[in-house]
Amino acid sequence: MDCVLDDNETLIAELTALRRNLHCAPEISGEEEETAARMAQWLHDCDADDIVTGLGGHGVVGIFDSGEAGPAILFRCELDALPIHETGSPAWRSGIAGKGHMCGHDGHMAVICGLARRLQARRPARGRVVLLFQPAEETGAGARGVVEDERFASIRPDFAFGLHNLPGMKLGQAAIREGSLCFASEGMTIHLTGWTSHAAHPEDGRSPAAAMTDLVTRLPRLPETLGIEPGDALVTLSHARLGEPAFGISPGEARVMATLRSRTDALQEKLMTAARDMAVAAAEAAGLGIDIETSERFAACFNDAGATAMVRDACAQAGIACADIDGPFRWSEDFGVFGSVCPSAFFVLGAGEGHPQLHNPDYDFPDEIIPAGLAIFEQIARGQCG
Ligand SMILES: [Zn+2]
Ligand SMILES: [Zn+2]
Structure with missing residues (x-):
């Protein structure tokens, strides 16, 4: 491709600016129209081979297809914010009263947008990489809506991956466990x-x-x-x-x-x-x-053994520490639905030990962990699709 962005610092600066822009304009579950349109535009700008919109609500999928035989690897992030009034005061604080990105889905989107840029710069050599921007995670309706959308059948992922930032854990450190992860x-x-x-x-x-x-x-x-x-x-x-x-x-x-x-x-x-x-x-x-x-x-979130090993390998290759989580989290994550479609793995990325907790009114996604999330996802994609 002619538009090769190989300057990592430029890309991270671009993703940070994107994340802050998304933070400024939060849309809650089921209302993610503008956010979805922005993501579709981003995928278009990254020369995705196929873009599907309106999936299970406002869901958006971008497919980077090598045209060669090989696995289809799905990476998922979430579009929705929360009906929580932001009390923090970053320059990019929510511009909409009573609504805020208090779960860091803005950051998760920035990571997937970074992967789109990487795939634009270096296309997969085999199989397909599928980037999913899922709606309505916070109400538990989004993942099911996407999977039940008849157009999802043609995507047929072989593996699905997702991450969530986690306050209380060391900044930029990953953690995972095989088997039950979330209730x-x-x-x-x-x-x-x-x-x-x-x-x-x-x-x-x-x-x-x-x-x-x-x-x-x-x-x-x-x-x-x-x-x-x-x-x-x-x-x-x-x-x-x-x-x-x-x-x-x-x-x-x-x-x-x-x-x-x-x-x-x-x-x-x-x-x-x-x-x-x-x-x-x-x-x-x-x-x-x-x-x-x-x-x-x-649905409960269950990590497949093979997919979990792929996350651990990717962390090792990216030089990111990956800890073992003792027992499953009591909180829920609708990513679990993808486990009923294909082997899947979900991991957490530390948002910093003293960081405000998810859904706190003063929470703000730590931009410093965008590179770690991107590196892990890219390693997984390259490992499977070249
Ligand atoms: Zn949440
Ligand atoms: Zn969340």
Whole structure:
């Protein structure tokens, strides 16, 4: 190609400027229209052979195709920001009140944009490199939307890779583990309906108070009740409400919200079913109506042994320390969905020990780790596709 950018410093400066621009204009899950358009333009400027837009929402894919036989290697980043008001004051702070890139997805995009530049400068020799800008990670809907989009079928990746920056870990250091990496998770909202009555005559109504407090007490203990190994699952109550704040009414309605998390998808299914059964039984025993809604379902993230070894090798070749993670993280990451499509691996990259945590209002992606993320992804791509 004629437009060869081989000056690493120039590229890193370009990516840093891009990252800060993205930070300034955050778009939340499902609304990533402008960000997606920018990424598609970037891929176009990098001479990607094929660009697919509107994948599973606002998803964008850029394909660098050697035209030769070989593996298809997918690298994924996320387009979405969060409904969090930024309190930090970098020059590139969010220009939109109440919205901010507080998870560092702006930085992850910059890394993938860097890989596009590298592939433009030196095309893959075999197979295909697929760069995916996934929408709606924060709600757990995006990865599933992409994979279920019928156009994803033609992409058929052989391996998928992703990374997340991680505050609390040494700046620029990588870490991974084989097997379970992140928990599956899903939100459950339980509505109980009885009927109201005068507070002087609760016997004329049907209050859901007892059933609600029963669920509030027993739901968090559900993993233990099911005999699940401690540390493999948990239920966290996130909200509960009974009736209205009025002294004259015996309540006729209640709501309980909980997040259920497990180490594997199979365990998660067992936990969800048991929670549902428990709620239905509590409602029936009290003669109440019940309605259960579930939302924000994240698959567990499971690292394939071969793909994990590829990440470790890439780190070694790039001269980046790669630590072993002891046990799976309790948080969730919808990258897990790609594990159902092909062997995949997800790793973390340290954002610095004293760095504000993900989703803190003063969080800002550390630009210093863009080169490390880019080097690891490029090593993997070159190792497979030349
Ligand atoms: Zn996040
Ligand atoms: Zn994130």
